[in-house]
Amino acid sequence: MKFTRSILITGGAGFIGSHVVRLFVNKYPEYHIVNLDKLTYAGNLANLTDIEDKPNYTFVKADICDFGLMLDVFKKYEIDNVIHLAAESHVDRSIKDPFTFAQTNVMGTLSLLQAAKELWTAPYTSNRFYHISTDEVYGTLEFDNTFFTEDTKYDPHSPYSASKASSDHFVRAFYDTYGLPTIVTNCSNNYGPYQFPEKLIPLFINNIKHKRSLPVYGKGENVRDWLYVVDHARAIDVIFHKGKIADTYNIGGFNEWKNIDLIKVIIKTVDRLLGSPEGTSDTLITYITDRAGHDLRYAIDSNKLKDELGWEPSLQFEEGIEKTVQWYLDNGEWMDNITSGDYQEYYEKMYNK
Ligand code: NAD
Ligand code: DAU
Numbered sequence: 001m002k003f004t005r006s007i008l009i010t011g012g013a014g015f016i017g018s019h020v021v022r023l024f025v026n027k028y029p030e031y032h033i034v035n036l037d038k039l040t041y042a043g044n045l046a047n048l049t050d051i052e053d054k055p056n057y058t059f060v061k062a063d064i065c066d067f068g069l070m071l072d073v074f075k076k077y078e079i080d081n082v083i084h085l086a087a088e089s090h091v092d093r094s095i096k097d098p099f100t101f102a103q104t105n106v107m108g109t110l111s112l113l114q115a116a117k118e119l120w121t122a123p124y125t126s127n128r129f130y131h132i133s134t135d136e137v138y139g140t141l142e143f144d145n146t147f148f149t150e151d152t153k154y155d156p157h158s159p160y161s162a163s164k165a166s167s168d169h170f171v172r173a174f175y176d177t178y179g180l181p182t183i184v185t186n187c188s189n190n191y192g193p194y195q196f197p198e199k200l201i202p203l204f205i206n207n208i209k210h211k212r213s214l215p216v217y218g219k220g221e222n223v224r225d226w227l228y229v230v231d232h233a234r235a236i237d238v239i240f241h242k243g244k245i246a247d248t249y250n251i252g253g254f255n256e257w258k259n260i261d262l263i264k265v266i267i268k269t270v271d272r273l274l275g276s277p278e279g280t281s282d283t284l285i286t287y288i289t290d291r292a293g294h295d296l297r298y299a300i301d302s303n304k305l306k307d308e309l310g311w312e313p314s315l316q317f318e319e320g321i322e323k324t325v326q327w328y329l330d331n332g333e334w335m336d337n338i339t340s341g342d343y344q345e346y347y348e349k350m351y352n353k
Contacts, residue, residue, distance in 0.1 A: 010083070015195040022048065032077065035048070086104070095291070105160075105167050110170050117174060134161065135298050138153075147299045209274070218291070220263065221260065222295065223297040225256050256299050
């Protein structure tokens with residue numbers, strides 16, 4: 001079959017990337033979807049078993065920092081569009097090892113931009129370089145009624161957000177300097193199936209299940225704005241197809257939760273679904289030393305995306321969290337494989353043989 005587009009999706013074996021790959025592979029059989037992922041600790045091809053045999057899907061194990069290899073991949077698969085999600089994504093890891101974050105998030109993004117610039121031809125009518133970023137680049141808000149808008153000044157505080165901010169600047173610089181057709185989106189906290197269990201929601205669901213302590217940073221008063229991951233993937237679909245070149249869109253759920261209140265909801269839901277009285281697991285809550293540089297509050301104003309492109313979240317939080325907890329309880333094997341590290345050995349053997 002002759003495909004109408006050949007889209008490179010980076011980081012497609014990770015949490016959000018796997019939902020984006022699934023959506024594009026299923027919805028657009030006329031597109032060739034090339035999922036390029038290094039399979040770091042966070043990449044897991046078990047996230048994609050339902051689509052791995054589809055005729056419009058190809059997986060490539062590669063490091064985005066390898067510029068020569070990126071040129072080869074662009075040429076081999078005639079890549080005409082990029083949706084770039086590959087990144088080191090966990091704030092706590094960035095505090096311990098900032099170099100890896102600068103390398104992957106900044107140099108890796110630059111390597112993809114440069115490959116696109118060398119191989120695509122102006123006026124780039126059929127090309128798009130879509131960079132997925134985070135609301136953390138905007139820094140932190142007070143406990144008031146303000147929101148991050150597309151005009152909020154960048155003010156990153158963690159090595160993770162500093163590396164993402166830097167990558168955003170490179171993406172925009174490639175439009176300003178070379179006219180490369182770029183788009184950037186900044187999204188709030190995602191939750192849902194297939195999230196690596198170092199992040200708050202899957203970590204706490206798994207700990208409650210195993211009656212392990214729930215480490216709450218500081219007083220649990222920090223606020224995050226939670227969006228169901230499938231709604232993020234839907235937004236990426238809309239923006240990829242209809243977004244304006246050189247523009248920025250914020251994506252969020254208008255769904256702010258103080259950490260401790262969210263944790264209480266998770267506890268109640270897990271307890272109920274496991275047949276215990278709601279609140280039984282409150283005793284597992286353990287307040288620990290705060291995260292260094294811990295941003296107080298994130299809240300996204302996504303009205304531009306709603307007004308210009310008609311996107312809105314489809315799921316209420318109560319429904320989303322219920323589905324999410326149920327998914328992790330139903331997929332204990334997925335979780336056990338990750339926490340035991342078996343999945344890495346298995347795929348290492350498969351792809352390095
Ligand atoms: P994740 O950590 O679950 O997945 C990242 C993926 O990138 C993994 O599959 C990993 O193997 C791959 N990867 C890492 N380094 C690579 C490299 N050098 N070359 C190729 N592949 C590499 O992350 P996620 O939570 O799915 O986030 C995806 C993107 O969305 C990131 O860019 C992140 O900054 C952004 N984002 C995440 C959230 C969130 O709440 N999780 C919110 C907003 C934006
Ligand atoms: O806002 C978007 C960002 O959301 C993404 O760009 C990041 O990739 C993603 O990891 C996420 O960052 P956070 O730092 O907000 O997510 P995390 O799940 O690590 O933490 C959520 C909140 O919970 C945060 O205030 C820290 C707190 N927390 C987290 C963990 C893992 C705890 O209190 N205890 C924990 O054990």
